[in-house]
Amino acid sequence: MKRSPHLSLAVAMALLTAVPLVLSASDTAKAASNPVEPGASGSELDLASKVERGRYLVETSACHDCHTPWVMGPEGPHPDMSRALSGHPEDLVMPPAPTLPEGPWIAQFSASNTAWAGPWGVSYTANLTPDEDTGLGLWTFDNFRDTIRHGRHLGRGRPVLPPMPWAVYRNMTDADLEAIYLYLRTVPAIRNKVPEPELPAPQPAVAG
Amino acid sequence: MPFRNRFFRRLLSGPAGIAVSGLVAGLALSLAGATRADAGAGMDGGARPGTQAGAAATIGDALPARLSETGLFRDGDPARVDPAHLAYSPQYPLWTDGAGKQRWLSLPAGRTIDASDPNAWQFPPGTRLWKTFGYQQPVETRMIERLANGQWRYATYLWREDGSDADLAPAGGRELALADAPTGRYRLPSREDCTACHEGTRTPVLGFSALQLSPERDPSAPAAGPGNVDLGDLAGRGLLAGLPAALLRQPPRIPARSAEERATLGYLHGNCGHCHNRSGRGVPVPLSLAALWQGEGIDADSIRASLVGREARYASAGLPHRLVAPGDVAASLLPARMRSREPHLRMPPLGTQSVDEQGLALVDHWIATMPSSPPPSAQEPAR
Numbered sequence: 001m002k003r004s005p006h007l008s009l010a011v012a013m014a015l016l017t018a019v020p021l022v023l024s025a026s027d028t029a030k031a032a033s034n035p036v037e038p039g040a041s042g043s044e045l046d047l048a049s050k051v052e053r054g055r056y057l058v059e060t061s062a063c064h065d066c067h068t069p070w071v072m073g074p075e076g077p078h079p080d081m082s083r084a085l086s087g088h089p090e091d092l093v094m095p096p097a098p099t100l101p102e103g104p105w106i107a108q109f110s111a112s113n114t115a116w117a118g119p120w121g122v123s124y125t126a127n128l129t130p131d132e133d134t135g136l137g138l139w140t141f142d143n144f145r146d147t148i149r150h151g152r153h154l155g156r157g158r159p160v161l162p163p164m165p166w167a168v169y170r171n172m173t174d175a176d177l178e179a180i181y182l183y184l185r186t187v188p189a190i191r192n193k194v195p196e197p198e199l200p201a202p203q204p205a206v207a208g
Numbered sequence: 209m210p211f212r213n214r215f216f217r218r219l220l221s222g223p224a225g226i227a228v229s230g231l232v233a234g235l236a237l238s239l240a241g242a243t244r245a246d247a248g249a250g251m252d253g254g255a256r257p258g259t260q261a262g263a264a265a266t267i268g269d270a271l272p273a274r275l276s277e278t279g280l281f282r283d284g285d286p287a288r289v290d291p292a293h294l295a296y297s298p299q300y301p302l303w304t305d306g307a308g309k310q311r312w313l314s315l316p317a318g319r320t321i322d323a324s325d326p327n328a329w330q331f332p333p334g335t336r337l338w339k340t341f342g343y344q345q346p347v348e349t350r351m352i353e354r355l356a357n358g359q360w361r362y363a364t365y366l367w368r369e370d371g372s373d374a375d376l377a378p379a380g381g382r383e384l385a386l387a388d389a390p391t392g393r394y395r396l397p398s399r400e401d402c403t404a405c406h407e408g409t410r411t412p413v414l415g416f417s418a419l420q421l422s423p424e425r426d427p428s429a430p431a432a433g434p435g436n437v438d439l440g441d442l443a444g445r446g447l448l449a450g451l452p453a454a455l456l457r458q459p460p461r462i463p464a465r466s467a468e469e470r471a472t473l474g475y476l477h478g479n480c481g482h483c484h485n486r487s488g489r490g491v492p493v494p495l496s497l498a499a500l501w502q503g504e505g506i507d508a509d510s511i512r513a514s515l516v517g518r519e520a521r522y523a524s525a526g527l528p529h530r531l532v533a534p535g536d537v538a539a540s541l542l543p544a545r546m547r548s549r550e551p552h553l554r555m556p557p558l559g560t561q562s563v564d565e566q567g568l569a570l571v572d573h574w575i576a577t578m579p580s581s582p583p584p585s586a587q588e589p590a591r
Binding site (some may be wrong): 157 | 399403483489490522524551558
C-alpha cells in the first residue's frame with residue numbers, strides 16, 4: 001500500500017513534537033551527569049568522510065522535515081529542495097495563528113511546515129545554510145554543538161523552541177554533531193532572513 | 209544586601225576576613241600561609257598564602273555530596289571558611305536578583321595563576337572557586353573546580369535551613385520557593401546553566417580577573433561590595449605569573465567620557481561580556497561588550513562601536529532594530545531586552561528572574577544623554 005504523503009508528514013510531526021516532550025525531563029539530568037566526550041576533531045575520519053556522514057545524518061534525522069519549506073505538488077506536499085535547509089521563507093509572512101478552542105489541541109503549523117504556533121508563541125524554523133548574514137555562516141562548531149546540547153540559541157541564549165527535538169539530538173555524539181555541522185557548511189548558502197519567534201498572545205483576563 | 213542571619217554573620221566575621229579591608233585580609237592570609245608552611249604543607253617548602261595542598265580531582269571523581277567536603281571550610285566546619293582562601297569581590301558584579309554574594313578562590317599549593325594574558329587568566333588544575341548566594345541567610349554555594357586533566361566542573365550546594373551544611377543540588381537544577389527573593393522564587397542553576405555563562409570566553413573564571421580586581425575600583429558601579437584582595441595584593445604575594453608590568457603601572461580602568469559611562473560599560477562587561485565578546489567562544493554576533501585590555505589599557509572604543517547605531521542581528525517584530533540609538537532610549541534594543549523577562553527576549557537569558565532596575569537605569573541614562581554623533585574616542589576628563 002502506498003503511504004499517503006499527508007500521513008507521512010503527520011507521523012513525522014507526531015515524532016518531532018511528542019518525543020522531545022517525553023524525553024526532556026529525564027534526559028536533562030542524564031546528559032548533564034555524563035561529561036561530554038572529548039572534541040570530535042581527533043576523529044580519524046577525514047573531512048570528506050565526515051561530511052558524508054553528516055549528509056547521511058541530516059537526511060535520516062528529519063532535518064529537512066522542518067528546515068526545508070514544503071510545497072504542494074501533484075503527489076502531495078514535499079520539501080522544496082531548491083530552498084533546502086533555508087528555514088521559514090522570509091517572504092511567507094504568516095497571519096496571526098487562529099485561536100484554538102479549549103481542549104487537547106494545542107499547536108498548529110503552516111503548510112510550509114516551517115512556522116509553528118502553540119503555547120510557546122510562534123516559532124519559525126532556522127536557516128541552517130552557511131549564509132553569513134541569515135544562516136549559520138558565522139557559527140562555530142562550539143556554537144552549534146552547544147545549541148543542540150543545551151537547547152539554547154547559540155548555546156547560551158533564548159530557549160530553542162518546539163518543535164525542534166533538540167532533546168533527542170543532544171544524545172548524539174560530538175563526532176556526529178561535528179559531521180552534521182561540517183555537512184551544513186557545504187550546502188548552498190541561501191540568503192533568507194527567518195523572523196524571530198513571537199511571544200504568545202496575551203491571555204484574556206479571567207472574569208470574576 | 210548584607211546577610212543578617214546570625215549564622216552568616218559568623219562567617220563574615222570569621223578568620224577568613226571575608227568582609228574586612230584588604231590590609232587586614234592580607235595580614236590574615238599571610239598568617240594563615242605561615243601556619244600552613246610551619247605545618248609542613250606543600251612539597252616545595254610550603255604553600256603560598258591563598259593556596260591549598262592536595263592533588264587536583266580527576267574527571268572520574270564524584271562531586272562531594274556536601275559542601276563541607278569541598279575544602280571551603282577549615283576542618284570541614286561550615287561555620288568557618290578556611291582562612292587560606294582568597295576572599296574577593298569583583299568591581300562589576302553580575303546581577304543575580306539582588307542576592308548578597310561572597311566569593312573565595314583556592315589555588316593548589318605552590319601554584320600560580322598564569323596572568324600573561326590580561327583578558328584570560330589561566331588557573332592551574334586544582335583551582336577551586338566558591339560563591340555563596342543568599343538573602344537573609346545563605347541559600348546556595350556554587351563551586352567551580354579545575355580538574356587534573358584541565359577540564360572544569362561545576363556544582364551547586366543547597367544550604368540546609370539550620371545552616372549546618374549544604375548538600376549537592378541536582379544536576380538539572382531546582383526551583384525553590386523563597387520569600388526573600390524578589391519574585392518569591394529562587395532557581396538553582398543546572399550544570400548546563402553553569403556552562404552557558406562560564407564557557408563563553410577563554411576562561412570560565414569570570415569575576416577574578418585583572419579588571420574585576422583592579423585597585424582602580426569604580427565607585428559608581430552598582431552592587432559592588434568591598435574589594436577584598438586586589439591585583440596588587442595578588443602580584444605582591446607572587447600569585448600572578450607573567451603579569452605584564454603595564455597593569456601594575458596603570459591598573460585597568462575603563463576609559464570613558466563620564467563616571468556614568470565608565471560604570472555603564474563596566475556593568476555591560478560584568479553582565480554581558482562573558483557571552484558577547486571577541487574570544488571566538490561567545491555568540492557569533494558582532495557585539496563585543498567585554499572590556500578587554502589591549503596594548504596599554506582597556507579598549508572601550510570597540511564596545512561603543514559595536515553598540516552605537518548598530519543594527520541588531522536578531523531583532524523581533526515590534527522591537528527596536530538598533531542596539532543603541534544615541535539619545536533615544538525607546539528606539540534602543542539593548543534596554544528593551546534588559547527590561548524583558550520573556551524567555552524569547554530577555555537578557556541575560558538566564559541566571560535572573562527579576563529586572564535589575566539599577567543597572568537598567570544606568571544604561572537608560574547613558575543612552576539618553578549620549579550625543580547623537582559621539583566622537584570615536586574620548587576620555588573621562590578628570591581622574
